[in-house]
Amino acid sequence: MGRAPCCDKASVKRGPWSPEEDAKLKAYIEEHGTGGNWIALPHKIGLKRCGKSCRLRWLNYLRPNIKHGGFSEEEDELICRLYISIGSRWSIIAAQLPGRTDNDIKNYWNTRLKKKLLGKRTQPSRRLLQNSEINTESNKPAASIGSTSSQAISTSALERMQLHMQLQGLYNPFSYLDINPLAWQNPYTLQNKTKYPMQGLEHEILNSNSTTTTSIEESLDSANLFGLQSPMLASDGVSADNSSSSSSVAGFQSTFCELLYGNNGCKSTQGGYLPEPDNLKEIIINQDESISWWPNGLDENASPFTCDNGVNYQPDMMLLQDYGLSGYGL
DNA sequence: AACATCCCCAACCGCAATTAC
DNA sequence: TGTAATTGCGGTTGGGGATGT
Structure with missing residues (x-):
């Protein structure tokens, strides 16, 4: 049984707001406030609108000091x-x-x-679409598979990773920083590879930075860290160079981790590590120190890589190329 | 001029979190 | 403490104007 709707959809008006409706809502709120109850508000002022609709109209359009367009x-x-x-x-x-x-x-x-x-390419690759059709039960477009399939990497993560790399002016972050995940502290080992292959690595990434992101403030602070001092964004006017200092390396580790999983995958109310199962199957650190990318999960029947548990893995070269990631040591 | 396609954005939808009782 | 109501959020849709053919 679903939850009750917030209003009777048959009796409320939908679609664009008229100037009269805007005026009514604006005048009432400016004089009386919202009264702390959006659901009741349209009835009070005789608007045939859902309370949610009124709230949205006020917040997004009518309230004072709203700017539209003209982003600097x-x-x-x-x-x-x-x-x-x-x-x-x-x-x-x-x-x-x-x-x-x-x-x-x-x-x-x-x-x-x-x-x-x-850039212009915002459509998912044909390869990704093909894979999603083969490997998922639904025929949803690839743009949505990140949130609906445990086998697929999130589109947001891909975008953020690509964006980060683009802003860094590079497509191979490991060569750029002269680092390699296996060189990080206590490198992830094959023995650690269980259901979620990145778990060991991510744990080390998080430990190496001593803390997880636990608040909005820290999330916002992190926007200024992690190697985001890219040539384009450097706030001090000094372009990011190809330094391989420990802070840059640690920064990239965090960024890499966060780009893959997002904050939700790294947070825990206990302050510890909390994996996000939906995304954890997708990046593997190979025995030969390369990284493989499986957009739709692990292909257990393919070569060239065999894990200790006897499972074989096959990187998706075409997808890597699609996302400009062919430099990932494959 | 007519039609097709693209693009923008206001508004809607469903879900999760929060609050009230 | 449990349940229902409300709020807040992010994803998605669809109307309409702009642009291309």
């Missing part, structure tokens, strides 16, 4: 940095941009900024 370069940069760091948490991003609404920023990102930063 600074705002673009901030949105980009925050998206890389915390993903599509639009309300948090909007809170950092006075006068902007989450809806506005979301629309701006999806329709313009993403294309501007990542």
